[in-house]
Amino acid sequence: MSTSSASSQCSAGAGAxxxxxxxxxxERDPTIGIERRPTPPDRSTDSATALSPTTPKAAPPPRCC
Structure with a gap:
């Protein structure tokens, strides 16, 4: 589950x-003490994980039939 989905669900739960x-x-909030997930770092600009136009694509899986 993504962080934004989890945060949305937490907000809906808090309202309920x-x-x-x-x-x-x-009588009391049963979620006291539960913390929101931290937002993960943005890796879309990370050059180590970004695909370049020359990065080879994965081969398609072999056909079974």
Whole structure:
């Protein structure tokens, strides 16, 4: 799961938890102590991992039939 997806789900969960508390369905936030995932570093500009036009592409998998 990507960081942005996880953050979106955490935000939705926080909203639901607040509503449940207002409805007196729960007394406290059960997610206290859970931290958000840190955003991973942007590797799209990393020259070590970026593909150049001369980088050979992977060979297609062998056909089975």
């Amino acid at each position: 938890i607040g509503w449940w508390q207002r409805q007196c369905w729960i």
